[in-house]
Amino acid sequence: MMDKEPTSWMSDAEISAHLRAHDVTPTQQRVDIARILFARPQHLSADQVLSIVNQETQLVSKATIYNTLNLFARKGLVREVIVDPSKVFYDSNVSDHHHFYNVDSGELMDIDSQALKLDQLPTLPEGTEADGVDIIIRVRSRG
Amino acid sequence: MMDKEPTSWMSDAEISAHLRAHDVTPTQQRVDIARILFARPQHLSADQVLSIVNQETQLVSKATIYNTLNLFARKGLVREVIVDPSKVFYDSNVSDHHHFYNVDSGELMDIDSQALKLDQLPTLPEGTEADGVDIIIRVRSRG
DNA sequence: CACGCTTTTAGACAAAGTCTAGTCGTTTAC
């Protein structure tokens, strides 16, 4: 699990290795999707992934897009960001960080991990364990 | 705007006054919806509001439920909590606070405002102004 | 009462996401 997370371009062989390291069998469609996601740190909706993948020659079905994004999220290859009630964003940056969300433009931006850190969690509810902390700073366009 | 926010039971007259104080004309349907929401601090989906309202005698249409919840949110009578990709929760507690979200049970719980506070915001993106901060601590049921 | 304005409504519609049942491809078993 201590593999180097991708920050820039990866070859198809590196993508396959990355999927295998996260216990995901690399198939043609999964590599196609991963190539788009891991091109750079970004936030894409399922719909965006679908239309980018299908600009290329290969056709990948809607069902496979959703199956794959859910699988990637479950395996820790991407992170779901829930910030817009109408769609989920998939974040190819899985390092610990938080987000600005521009409610006017729909733009989602990373907050540098050092710039914002909770020093300590409050006591969790009885019988529960921590699963993650999401901090979303909503902003409006000024002017 | 410095009115006392409701924390427990309100008469219909008090509900109407509360709506008027937030620049919302109190109608029969809006008071019916407000009576449910402001019964106590709670987190309800539109669907839950619809079915609770329609247990009573009056029938309120789906369109009116959505129109009213959106209006209440816009006027600051309730707060939208976006934590589950499939539905919005409407929070009748509009004071400054954050949430635990149990991803197993779907339960949403308040975090006492003193128990968790960001000391300072990071520098906002160019040309934007703050609109709100949401902190969500996701937890899983242990056992 | 007649007018204009706001609110409510039924039901059509849209978008995101899931599910089903069949197909395709790749191993494994013989």
Place this chain on the structure above:
DNA sequence: GTAAACGACTAGACTTTGTCTAAAAGCGTG
């Protein structure tokens, strides 16, 4: 080599949440 078994992929139906439209109802004012 062939067949069974298994995993992955797919088209398209379906579900759910929410919005929209166009008409009706309510309401205040003259």
